[in-house]
Each structure stands twice: as C-alpha cells, then as structure tokens.
Amino acid sequence: MIYALILGRVYTLSLAEIVAVLKRGNVPSKILEASEEAVIIETEQPLDFEKLQKELGGTIQIVKIIDVIKKREKDSINFALQNYFTPSKLKKDYFKDYSGKKQFGISVFLLDKKIQAFGEPRRLGMFIKKGLQNQGISLRAVFPEFNSLALSSVAITKNQILQKGASICAIASPIHVYVGKTLCVQDFEDYGRRDYQRPMRDEKQGMLPPKVAQIMVNLAELPKGKTILDPFCGAGTILQEAILLGYKALGSDISKTAIRGAEANLEWFRNRYKIAPGKYALELSSAEAVSEPFKGKKIDSIVSEGYLGPLYAELPKISEINANFEQISHMWAKALEEFKKILEKGSKIVFSMPAYKKNFREYILFPQIDFISNLGYTIEDLFPTAVRKIAPFIKETERHSIIYDRKDQIVAREIFVIKN
Numbered sequence: 001m002i003y004a005l006i007l008g009r010v011y012t013l014s015l016a017e018i019v020a021v022l023k024r025g026n027v028p029s030k031i032l033e034a035s036e037e038a039v040i041i042e043t044e045q046p047l048d049f050e051k052l053q054k055e056l057g058g059t060i061q062i063v064k065i066i067d068v069i070k071k072r073e074k075d076s077i078n079f080a081l082q083n084y085f086t087p088s089k090l091k092k093d094y095f096k097d098y099s100g101k102k103q104f105g106i107s108v109f110l111l112d113k114k115i116q117a118f119g120e121p122r123r124l125g126m127f128i129k130k131g132l133q134n135q136g137i138s139l140r141a142v143f144p145e146f147n148s149l150a151l152s153s154v155a156i157t158k159n160q161i162l163q164k165g166a167s168i169c170a171i172a173s174p175i176h177v178y179v180g181k182t183l184c185v186q187d188f189e190d191y192g193r194r195d196y197q198r199p200m201r202d203e204k205q206g207m208l209p210p211k212v213a214q215i216m217v218n219l220a221e222l223p224k225g226k227t228i229l230d231p232f233c234g235a236g237t238i239l240q241e242a243i244l245l246g247y248k249a250l251g252s253d254i255s256k257t258a259i260r261g262a263e264a265n266l267e268w269f270r271n272r273y274k275i276a277p278g279k280y281a282l283e284l285s286s287a288e289a290v291s292e293p294f295k296g297k298k299i300d301s302i303v304s305e306g307y308l309g310p311l312y313a314e315l316p317k318i319s320e321i322n323a324n325f326e327q328i329s330h331m332w333a334k335a336l337e338e339f340k341k342i343l344e345k346g347s348k349i350v351f352s353m354p355a356y357k358k359n360f361r362e363y364i365l366f367p368q369i370d371f372i373s374n375l376g377y378t379i380e381d382l383f384p385t386a387v388r389k390i391a392p393f394i395k396e397t398e399r400h401s402i403i404y405d406r407k408d409q410i411v412a413r414e415i416f417v418i419k420n
C-alpha cells in the first residue's frame with residue numbers, strides 16, 4: 001500500500017514526527033520519496049489513517065495512492081495523465097456514491113521544486129469534470145486558490161468534498177505521478193478548540209500551539225501509557241496533548257497562577273474530551289527542584305517548552321539577547337542536573353529554547369550549549385541515514401535541533417531532543 005502524507009509548514013519538524021510515530025507504532029513502512037510538501041510511504045498493512053491523522057500535529061492530509069503513472073521529465077503532469085482519468089476509472093476508484101450533486105477537489109503536490117505545474121490543477125480538474133459531465137453526471141469542481149497548487153484542509157472540509165465526492169491528488173516527481181485521493185485531513189477546528197476554548201490563556205507567556213505540543217510529545221517516541229513530565233507546564237498545553245495521545249502526564253511550574261491556569265484548563269479538557277480521571281497531577285515547584293514533589297513517581301520522559309525569556313515585538317539589542325541566553329542556560333543547566341535524579345539512563349528529553357529571528361531565514365541561536373553534553377546528555381539525530389538520503393531538503397541546525405517559528409514572532413523556538 002502506498003500513501004502520501006502532506007506536510008505542514010515547518011516540514012522538517014513534520015518529517016521528524018512522522019519518522020518517530022511510525023517507529024513508535026511499529027508500522028512496517030518505507031519512505032519512498034519526500035519533499036518539503038509530501039512524503040510517500042509504502043506500508044505492508046493498510047494504515048489506520050484516521051488514528052494516524054489525529055496523532056500527527058505536523059501532517060495536514062493523508063492521501064491513498066491508487067496508481068503510479070510513469071512520466072518523462074519533459075512531460076507536464078496533464079500530459080502524463082491524459083489517458084488515466086477515464087469516467088469508469090473515476091467512478092470505480094475515486095468517487096463516493098453520493099446521491100446529491102457531487103463535489104470534487106483537485107490538488108497537485110510536487111516532489112521536486114523544479115517541476116513546472118502552474119495551471120495544472122485547473123486543467124486536470126476541467127478534464128475530469130468534462131469527462132463525467134459527458135456521462136450525465138453533474139458535479140462541481142473546487143480548485144486551489146490562484147497562487148496555490150493544492151486545496152487547504154479548510155477548503156476540503158468546508159466544501160464537504162470527502163463526503164460528497166473526492167479530493168483527487170496528483171503528486172509529481174520528475175519521473176512519476178502518484179495519483180490518489182485524500183483519505184482524511186487535519187481537524188483544524190479541533191486543534192483550534194484545544195487552543196482557544198481553554199478557560200485560561202496567557203498570551204504574555206507565549207502559548208505553545210497544540211499542534212507543536214503534539215509534535216514535541218511524539219518526538220519523545222515513548223510507548224503509549226508511559227508517563228511524561230513537563231516541569232515548566234504553564235497553561236498545560238503539553239500535558240493536554242500528552243494525555244490525548246494516551247500518556248499519563250505530570251506537570252509543575254514555579255508560578256502559582258500558572259498551576260491554577262493549568263488546573264482549570266485540564267479540568268475543561270477532561271470534560272470536553274471525556275478523559276478518565278487520574279491521568280495527570282500538578283505540583284507547584286521550580287524545575288531546578290522538581291525531583292522533590294514527584295518523589296517515588298516513575299517518569300519516562302520529559303517534554304517541555306521551558307521558559308523562553310521575555311517576548312519581543314522587535315529584535316532586542318544583542319546585549320539583551322546575550323543576557324537572556326545567560327540566564328536561561330543557567331536555568332537549564334540546573335534543571336538538567338536535577339532531571340538526572342528522576343530519569344533513567346536512555347530516557348529522552350524534548351525541549352525548546354529561544355531563537356531570535358534576525359530576518360526571514362537567519363536566527364540568533366544559543367551560542368553555548370555545552371551544558372547539555374557536560375551533564376552527560378547527547379543530542380539525538382532525528383533522521384535515520386536512509387531518510388536523510390531521500391530528504392536532502394531537511395532544514396536543521398548544525399547541532400541537529402529544529403526551529404519552529406511563526407511569521408509574526410521574534411522569539412522562535414529551537415527544539416532539541418536529547419538522551420540521558
């Protein structure tokens with residue numbers, strides 16, 4: 001079976017998450033091709049795609065590949081598919097039985113940036129539409145917006161394309177077109193609910209988006225049912241996502257207000273998502289002394305956003321940045337030393353540190369991270385060699401961390417996975 005996983009905006013993080021989740025779930029699979037947009041995987045068994053989609057914060061769509069069509073490099077995607085989309089093929093493999101007016105969407109994804117595909121989705125869609133109309137089937141086509149080749153999850157959901165017809169996808173490499181249909185898309189409304197409907201939100205602390213919290217939890221590659229600690233739990237986003245993924249969660253924070261907020265949020269979350277009681281505990285504590293309140297508890301992994309320092313509307317002076325780095329590295333050095341008391345050898349810590357955005361592609365990173373190796377931790381390489389070969393576009397720092405940033409933010413997050 002072949003599937004395409006369509007990657008979110010911070011594609012390196014999305015790919016790292018896919019690698020971790022397939023490994024954790026023991027899904028026998030092989031990555032065939034990958035780009036910044038899509039990962040093509042081959043599996044021995046059919047994927048439980050709905051479950052997988054819910055678990056992957058960085059994947060926005062899962063596509064079932066129905067056929068792989070050969071293509072010459074110079075051929076356009078439409079030319080390669082000119083004999084493929086016959087009405088009988090479409091009726092048999094693509095369209096759902098739906099008695100009302102059918103809807104279909106069309107998206108093109110590229111496995112190589114060099115492929116010229118401007119206008120291809122519209123041409124493909126018109127061809128499909130005409131073919132079916134000639135058979136007396138009335139249907140409406142939904143095309144990507146002018147400057148895009150693919151429909152967003154929002155467009156697919158809002159137009160009810162999966163219920164009323166098909167979201168047809170062509171994923172092109174220079175020599176192949178993988179053709180298939182969308183099985184499911186990311187439930188953006190639910191992620192929004194898990195973020196904005198919580199009773200306590202503190203914008204000043206910088207809220208971690210639930211998707212990113214989910215990715216960070218997944219990067220710990222921990223079997224379900226184990227216990228994750230977030231010693232800088234803030235509003236409890238990481239705890240919430242850990243619980244939803246099937247873990248037990250422990251949280252602590254130095255601030256009483258944060259703990260009260262996390263309590264209120266997790267209570268809301270437990271009711272909203274019908275979570276059984278006893279899945280989490282919260283304590284007031286500094287991270288540097290966190291072994292005390294959780295004495296006797298087995299902690300399998302630590303996942304934490306950590307304190308990022310002040311948030312800024314514009315890039316602060318370098319002296320201010322250096323002072324922040326100094327303070328935060330002291331805090332982390334002490335906290336990492338403390339974590340040694342509660343973590344077994346081989347356990348992982350996923351955490352983020354601030355990275356200051358200089359311009360749209362340059363960052364000022366922590367200059368000194370020796371405190372990690374000085375304490376006997378090693379930074380994990382998140383990509384096996386086989387994946388690196390297929391995915392030369394991976395964007396990581398020299399020290400194997402990955403940056404998550406948002407357009408409007410000066411303080412980005414540098415995400416590390418380290419091993420005790």
Ligand SMILES: C[S@@+](CC[C@H](N)C(=O)[O-])C[C@H]1O[C@@H](n2cnc3c(N)ncnc32)[C@H](O)[C@@H]1O
Binds near residue numbers: 233285307
């Ligand atoms: C960036 S926020 C965490 C945000 C959280 N991940 C969320 O999405 O809600 C950082 C938190 O670290 C806490 N904090 C700062 N210094 C701390 C320390 N030394 N020990 C424990 N918590 C600390 C702050 O009170 C704050 O709640």
